[in-house]
Amino acid sequence: MPPKRVLSEWEAEFGIAGVTGEGFAALLDDVWAGLKVNGLESQLNGNNKVLWDGCRALGYEEGTDYHLIQRNATGCRQRCDFCTYGCIYTAKQSTALTFLPRAQATGARFIFNARAERVEIEGGVAKGVVATCVSGGRTHTLEVSAKAVVVAAGGIETPALLLRSGVKDRGVGAYLRLDPTAAVGGIFEHPVMPWSGPPQTVAVWKHIDLDGTYHGFWVEAAPAHPGLFALSIPWVSGRDHKDFMARYYARSSASIVLLRERSSGRVSIDRDGFPRVTYDMESADRDTMVRGMEETARILAAAGAVGIWTTHNSQVFAGDGKAKVGEPELDRFAEDLRREGVVYNRMMLYSAHIMGSCRMSSDPSLGPTSPTGELHTVSNLFIGDACVFPTTPAVNPMISIMAMAKRTAESIKLTMKEKRRS
Numbered sequence: 001m002p003p004k005r006v007l008s009e010w011e012a013e014f015g016i017a018g019v020t021g022e023g024f025a026a027l028l029d030d031v032w033a034g035l036k037v038n039g040l041e042s043q044l045n046g047n048n049k050v051l052w053d054g055c056r057a058l059g060y061e062e063g064t065d066y067h068l069i070q071r072n073a074t075g076c077r078q079r080c081d082f083c084t085y086g087c088i089y090t091a092k093q094s095t096a097l098t099f100l101p102r103a104q105a106t107g108a109r110f111i112f113n114a115r116a117e118r119v120e121i122e123g124g125v126a127k128g129v130v131a132t133c134v135s136g137g138r139t140h141t142l143e144v145s146a147k148a149v150v151v152a153a154g155g156i157e158t159p160a161l162l163l164r165s166g167v168k169d170r171g172v173g174a175y176l177r178l179d180p181t182a183a184v185g186g187i188f189e190h191p192v193m194p195w196s197g198p199p200q201t202v203a204v205w206k207h208i209d210l211d212g213t214y215h216g217f218w219v220e221a222a223p224a225h226p227g228l229f230a231l232s233i234p235w236v237s238g239r240d241h242k243d244f245m246a247r248y249y250a251r252s253s254a255s256i257v258l259l260r261e262r263s264s265g266r267v268s269i270d271r272d273g274f275p276r277v278t279y280d281m282e283s284a285d286r287d288t289m290v291r292g293m294e295e296t297a298r299i300l301a302a303a304g305a306v307g308i309w310t311t312h313n314s315q316v317f318a319g320d321g322k323a324k325v326g327e328p329e330l331d332r333f334a335e336d337l338r339r340e341g342v343v344y345n346r347m348m349l350y351s352a353h354i355m356g357s358c359r360m361s362s363d364p365s366l367g368p369t370s371p372t373g374e375l376h377t378v379s380n381l382f383i384g385d386a387c388v389f390p391t392t393p394a395v396n397p398m399i400s401i402m403a404m405a406k407r408t409a410e411s412i413k414l415t416m417k418e419k420r421r422s
């Protein structure tokens with residue numbers, strides 16, 4: 001759930017009325033219930049357990065500084081090793097099992113293998129969508145006329161589609177947020193098997209408000225299946241890489257540090273209409289990320305790690321893989337971290353939360369999307385994805401995205417009714 005603090009920011013600074021109130025809380029609850037999110041399936045696999053144990057050993061307060069993540073699964077019982085790839089037991093309550101059947105039952109029709117090329121806009125009013133479809137091995141063009149068009153192609157493709165469609169607002173593509181993410185690995189004496197069971201069931205929130213402006217970091221476990229893990233470990237040579245995987249993978253944990261950043265980037269399009277992304281991290285965010293990696297290392301050490309590493313090319317490493325990492329090694333590790341810093345192409349960085357690139361604001365100079373979800377500059381064109389976040393929610397974003405989309409769906413009904421009347 002998005003913290004009250006963030007929702008107050010959206011309301012006070014961006015004029016999105018009502019998001020702190022009961023109406024929006026009901027939408028969040030509805031999404032929560034629709035996805036069958038519950039607290040009975042938050043089993044701690046080895047990867048999450050080391051975070052839990054480390055926080056407890058450091059004296060963090062359970063429920064405030066760290067807590068279990070509730071999951072949209074029923075009957076999972078941590079029974080398999082492939083959660084990242086989808087759920088063959090239909091335990092995971094994804095949209096394929098929840099919202100899409102609901103939409104179909106109320107008359108929605110789906111077109112697969114289709115790429116929206118542009119929104120048709122005439123005289124500042126959206127009229128429909130032109131798409132390229134592939135079916136039966138043939139490619140053809142599909143034109144859909146619509147009274148209202150909702151674009152929900154994600155943080156990069158939505159602004160690209162709008163720009164390809166000729167939307168002129170300078171705010172389209174601006175303020176791209178990524179929750180920049182770094183990884184910290186731990187090696188333990190016991191098996192961790194970081195690929196098994198539910199990937200994420202613990203979140204560490206202690207450092208989310210580092211400076212009173214709610215810019216800080218949080219820590220979670222990463223879904224460390226072999227491919228993701230193998231591409232993340234520092235590369236020295238083929239032999240070293242193979243040796244590391246064979247020797248340590250099953251005893252390794254993989255944690256991620258996610259930043260609620262101050263920085264933002266921009267999505268533009270190249271001459272062929274494909275998206276181009278630019279993003280630069282401010283130095284304050286780089287410092288926060290270094291601090292995040294340091295604190296994560298302290299959690300892993302407290303959980304009994306015998307080795308700790310980051311994804312820097314230069315192998316920032318603590319411990320010898322045999323004895324528990326102690327205070328002096330942690331201090332040296334922190335010094336190495338600060339020296340290496342966060343420098344492009346010198347460490348691996350990630351992002352799984354792409355947001356903000358058509359942000360919502362009652363003031364058109366602050367964001368291209370109005371608080372109803374409709375673009376300020378194009379009538380009947382609505383945005384239904386993470387692009388609308390004026391600032392980031394400081395949590396994993398799915399529930400907030402879906403609740404904002406529901407809010408926009410409700411306002412489409414009202415807006416279209418009013419337009420019909422006038």
Ligand SMILES: Cc1cc2nc3c(=O)[nH]c(=O)nc-3n(C[C@H](O)[C@H](O)[C@H](O)COP(=O)(O)OP(=O)(O)OC[C@H]3O[C@@H](n4cnc5c(N)ncnc54)[C@H](O)[C@@H]3O)c2cc1C
Nearest residue numbers: 114115116152153154155157352353385386396397398399
């Ligand atoms: C590995 C991973 C793990 C994650 N884990 C979590 C988690 O545990 N909890 C959480 O809350 N969040 C998680 N997230 C983040 C979450 O998945 C995203 O924030 C969310 O899906 C974004 O929603 P969206 O609607 O903005 O865009 P998307 O979900 O990306 O949807 C955009 C859709 O538009 C389609 N599309 C794009 N361009 C076009 C076009 N031109 N024409 C037609 N269709 C188009 C895309 O194929 C896609 O289906 C995770 C993300 C990743 C990558």
Ligand code: SF4
Nearest residue numbers: 076080083087197198
């Ligand atoms: S671990 Fe994931 S994939 Fe396996 S049963 Fe549970 S929800 Fe499904």
